[in-house]
Amino acid sequence: MLFGYPIQAVTSNNWLHECLVEILVSVHESVKTSQGPPKWPDIVPEQNRGALQGRTGLRDRLLDYHKELLGLAQPERDQIMQTIVDQNRIADLLSMQCDCKTISDLPSNMQGLVSELFHFAFTLLTPLGVRDAHYELIYRSTQYHVCPFCGCEYFDAPQSRREALDHYLPESEYPFAAANLHNLVPMGNKCNSRYKIAQDILRDKDGRRRKAFNPYSHTNVKISLDNSVPFAGKDGQIPSWVIDFEPDCEEVSTWNEVFQIRDRYVRDVLDDLFKSWLNDFANWYRSVSTPYLPSNASELTDAIQRYVNYLDEYGFKDRVFLKAATFRMLQRQCQLGNQRLVKLITGIVIARLRVTSSV
Numbered sequence: 001m002l003f004g005y006p007i008q009a010v011t012s013n014n015w016l017h018e019c020l021v022e023i024l025v026s027v028h029e030s031v032k033t034s035q036g037p038p039k040w041p042d043i044v045p046e047q048n049r050g051a052l053q054g055r056t057g058l059r060d061r062l063l064d065y066h067k068e069l070l071g072l073a074q075p076e077r078d079q080i081m082q083t084i085v086d087q088n089r090i091a092d093l094l095s096m097q098c099d100c101k102t103i104s105d106l107p108s109n110m111q112g113l114v115s116e117l118f119h120f121a122f123t124l125l126t127p128l129g130v131r132d133a134h135y136e137l138i139y140r141s142t143q144y145h146v147c148p149f150c151g152c153e154y155f156d157a158p159q160s161r162r163e164a165l166d167h168y169l170p171e172s173e174y175p176f177a178a179a180n181l182h183n184l185v186p187m188g189n190k191c192n193s194r195y196k197i198a199q200d201i202l203r204d205k206d207g208r209r210r211k212a213f214n215p216y217s218h219t220n221v222k223i224s225l226d227n228s229v230p231f232a233g234k235d236g237q238i239p240s241w242v243i244d245f246e247p248d249c250e251e252v253s254t255w256n257e258v259f260q261i262r263d264r265y266v267r268d269v270l271d272d273l274f275k276s277w278l279n280d281f282a283n284w285y286r287s288v289s290t291p292y293l294p295s296n297a298s299e300l301t302d303a304i305q306r307y308v309n310y311l312d313e314y315g316f317k318d319r320v321f322l323k324a325a326t327f328r329m330l331q332r333q334c335q336l337g338n339q340r341l342v343k344l345i346t347g348i349v350i351a352r353l354r355v356t357s358s359v
Contacts, residue, residue, distance in 0.1 A: 001213050001221065002150075002151045002221050002316065002321075003219075003220045003316075004148065004213075004214070004215055004217060004218030004220075005141075005142070005215050005216050006137070006138065006141040006216075007217065008137060009137045009141070010181040010182050010216050013130055013137075014180065014181045014182070015048060016121060016124060016125060016130055016179055017179045017180040017181065019044065020118075020121050021088070022045055023038075023044060023045075023062065024081075024084060025081075026038055026043050027069065028077055030066070031066065031069050031070055031077065032074065037063060037067075040059045040063075041059075043062075051128060057120055058117075058120060058121065058124065062117065064113055064117075065114070068109050068110055072107055076107050079106070079107075080106060080110060080114075083100060083105070083106065086099070086100035086101065087100045087174045087176040088176060088182070088183075090168075090177065090180065090182040090183050091182070093169070094201070094211065094212045094214045096210075099209065102173040102174065103172070104173075114175050114176070115175045118176060118179060119171065119178055121179040122171070122178045122179045126162075130181075131184075132158065134181055135163065135165075138186055139155060139157065144315050146316050146317075147187055147191055149187055149188065149196075149255070150188060150190070150191050150259060150264065152190075152264075152268075153189065153190055155186065155188070163188070163189075164188070164189055164192035165184050165185070165187070166185045166186075166191075166192050168201055170199070170200055170201075173200055182216060185215045191259055195264075196258055199258050201258060210254050211250040212251055212254040213251045213255055221246065222246040223243060223244070223245060223246075223322065224243075224244040225241060225243060225270075225322075225325045225326055225329040226244070226332055227242040228240060228241045228329050229242070230330075230340070231340065238270075238275070239329070241270050241271075243265060265322060269319055269322050270326065277323055278344075279352070280323075281304070281307055281327065282349045282352035284307055284310070285307075285353075288306075293346065293349065293350055293353065297337070300345060304331040304345075305331055307327055308324050308328055311323055311324040330345065
């Protein structure tokens with residue numbers, strides 16, 4: 001992803017998940033010591049009791065969980081408890097510092113109960129106000145209100161309809177993290193519903209473990225198009241695009257594979273907008289320069305550098321980060337003596353200045 005979310009969005013309001021885990025620890029302990037099912041709402045930590053005591057759906061699912069737990073041997077109960085812990089070590093799982101079992105590794109009679117219990121807890125995030133507070137903190141804390149997984153989709157303001165909230169570790173495989181804000185990530189609709197869907201971020205399509213970005217502990221990724229080849233793409237004018245990422249690491253490979261970043265950038269942005277971007281440069285040159293043409297490649301590259309500096313001020317707005325990377329590549333090619341490219345860009349600038357002078 002291009003940039004990360006503030007960790008405060010997770011640490012400040014993750015109480016429902018933490019409360020549910022604490023309740024399950026008490027349930028497991030009561031079974032281990034042969035006590036009866038814990039009373040509701042007394043089993044809820046006192047600081048959260050007022051918010052949850054009327055949530056009878058949660059109560060009923062916990063009673064079902066307790067009932068089925070009674071029929072398991074202690075090693076099976078211990079396995080479930082360990083899986084609760086392991087599935088919520090989100091940062092360590094993403095960095096491959098640990099691994100965890102999935103829902104299919106649990107006793108068969110518990111799988112449906114676990115999924116139902118934690119999915120229900122996830123649905124409570126909205127009426128309890130946790131989901132909206134989480135999103136608003138992210139929205140207010142980030143400079144650019146765009147999806148960090150693609151940089152192209154805008155996020156709406158908190159008062160509008162909610163953006164997609166992705167289970168980064170899919171709920172179908174890792175249900176114990178279904179209500180954990182560390183595992184819940186606002187994401188653009190296209191990234192969420194067309195590309196990631198229910199892919200396992202921890203494993204590739206062949207089941208091999210892989211590293212992935214932690215959305216709440218992540219530095220920016222830079223994009224370079226410098227190795228692209230002018231005039232080698234479709235129609236003989238568009239470049240053949242080569243997209244490089246910095247840092248070049250396994251997390252980037254996972255991000256690109258899951259969200260098809262390179263393919264989307266080429267198909268939906270670079271090929272589509274390249275020619276209009278050249279016209280944008282000519283319009284900018286007309287507005288900031290004297291009505292004199294760049295007389296050589298050096299003057300043109302100086303102008304492109306000033307344009308790149310101008311674009312950089314926009315950050316991730318309006319896909320400008322890709323536009324800036326494109327003009328960095330064009331400047332480099334002009335500096336390397338690509339006369340055909342110099343002629344093309346100069347010709348577009350000339351045409352624009354002639355239109356201006358004739359008005």
